[in-house]
Amino acid sequence: MYLPRSFQETREAALQALMRDYPFATVVTAGATGLAANHLPLELVDGRLHGHVARGNELAKADGAQVLVIFQGPDAYVSPNWYPSKHETGREVPTWNYAVVHVHGRLRVVEDKTWLRALLERLTDRHEAGQAQPWHIDDAPADHVEKMLGAIAGLDIAIERIEGKFKLSQNHPSRNQAGVVDGLRSRAQRHDRDLAALMIATKEPADGA
Numbered sequence: 001m002y003l004p005r006s007f008q009e010t011r012e013a014a015l016q017a018l019m020r021d022y023p024f025a026t027v028v029t030a031g032a033t034g035l036a037a038n039h040l041p042l043e044l045v046d047g048r049l050h051g052h053v054a055r056g057n058e059l060a061k062a063d064g065a066q067v068l069v070i071f072q073g074p075d076a077y078v079s080p081n082w083y084p085s086k087h088e089t090g091r092e093v094p095t096w097n098y099a100v101v102h103v104h105g106r107l108r109v110v111e112d113k114t115w116l117r118a119l120l121e122r123l124t125d126r127h128e129a130g131q132a133q134p135w136h137i138d139d140a141p142a143d144h145v146e147k148m149l150g151a152i153a154g155l156d157i158a159i160e161r162i163e164g165k166f167k168l169s170q171n172h173p174s175r176n177q178a179g180v181v182d183g184l185r186s187r188a189q190r191h192d193r194d195l196a197a198l199m200i201a202t203k204e205p206a207d208g209a
Helices: 010-023 083-090 111-125 142-150 174-187 190-199
Strands: 024-031 034-041 041-045 050-052 067-077 094-111 150-169
Touching: 010 041, 010 094, 010 111, 010 150, 034 050, 041 111, 050 111, 067 150, 067 174, 067 190, 083 094, 083 174, 094 190, 111 150, 150 174, 174 190
Parallel strands: none
Antiparallel strands: 024 034, 024 067, 041 050, 050 150, 067 094, 094 150
8 A cells, every 4th residue: 555654554553443433344355266356344353354254255265364454534636726725826736635444464264153143242242222112132032033044154363564544634734624623514415524523633642731
């Protein structure tokens, strides 16, 4: 990944926050037929990534493979009209702001149903938390759950290296950065507000101190 120093994010808390806030990831592997990309939610657990796929998925047969996992955070088009400097010199052009995390690691395929059930319970409990009546795995008949567990394989990815690229106008003076935040909040489309919030958050220490 092209990673200019000004956009490099190395703070562990910031990287982990993006991975947790945007858990739907792209998992890239290299095989005999070339590169393959699969898309699935992953959970960060004690420095590892956990997920699951259908047994027919190629990842279920990729035990021991090196993988690249891409977490895509908020992104948005940035208008040069948002920069105060543009109105003074005209020497600004459009760009795109975004945040991504690349995780390099090794995949282990998990067949253990106890491990799989615990994973599914954590995932559903997390993502059902906002529901008025959260669904729980015990709501499904036991025989159906057992059948579903037999149809999936678990993924346990040992993290070997993490790269973070947070391209958030750091190469501009503070007044231009503030102009981008205001522009995003005013436009309020797609990921605009989330991106504006991330731009503000990344100016502060990752631990909030």
